[in-house]
Amino acid sequence: MSRIYLPSQGDEDWRRLLADPVKHWREGYSAMCLAKSWENASGLPSEIARLIVSIGPSPELLVALPEHKVPLPGSRRGDSQNDLFALIRAGDETVSVTIEGKVDEPFDQPLGMWLANASAGKLERLAFICDLLRLTQPLPGNIRYQLLHRTASAVIEARRFKTDAAAMIVHSFSPTRRWFDDYAAFVALFGAPARPDQLVCVHSESTPRLYLGWASGEIPSRTQSLVVTS
Template identity: 60%
Template sequence: MFDAPAELLLAVPEYKVPLPGGTTQSQNDVFALVRHADQTCATMIEGKVNEPFDKTVSEWLSIPKDGKLLRLRYICELLGLDPENPPLHLRYQLLHRSASALIEARRFKTDEAAMIVHSFSPTSMWFEDFARFANLLGASVEPDQSSTVKTKSGQRLRLGWATGNADFLAA
């Protein structure tokens, strides 16, 4: 996923990142600080087997709650997307996990942020949703490689799909 050998500096499971517009935080499977060459990266890792990336933005918005529009606007602006025309067809989880990475990259003053999907699906289930999301941000992705985009704010965001070892699925 990184251009040089990576060194894990810190990993925190079930890491929560506050987002404006409500009381629910973005709960990431793993937050990791990673060093590669002379760069440090704030990384959010989303583990998957066969489950989807939760609801589409359209489905998420259909359940009225205070602050959802504020939250979506904030996430869109952070990712460099048009807040007046949010990507209703994309999976909301991909948006807020990537936003979490950018938020923590700012907080920890890292060189870049990353949102990595660690998929244990033997068929790469839901990769198409991830690829659509990456394409919207200007990235072209392939399994087991990463792609980096620069947000409008100047932050670098690395997106990647890591294929997990299927042996870990056997009990």
């Protein structure tokens, strides 16, 4: 996998990185909403900045990498392909952030389904994630596996870039906050409450500190112009 990244010229550059650039690129769906929201922002979308400010003042986007892959052990398809990975500066703190975009699409499979007839590789991967996130098995079968490996990605990259904190944020464009209950069940694993548009620190004593958050955004207008970067 190449470690060379090129500057974006607009949301169409995000499209070519998708696993299925035709099926996954549709108006009102998460991939397009996320791309337009972040491109239009020329930095951090306001709903993301409002969460990060709880870590430090004046949040600043340093770099954002769409469809960023983070290697995980125990599977032939060994990468967690995150919708967006960002390094953010907030005051004196640097934060490694994975962003999971959502509109009406669910968080993929619940853990009980994902573990059905699980291979040794899957069991190895889950053990690695639980150890990394300081979670004790067995986990409830209704927990969405996608949230587990997206959060693990944030911690892995925080250690790689030596940041002060890691965060996994669901960037939701659903007006009804669809699937928030699944997110709340995941946050509860850490003994913490989940609230929309708040960042909660679930591991304050660890290095890096770990945060989870839900940011409510609006579906970008079809006619909204995009900021083009050079």
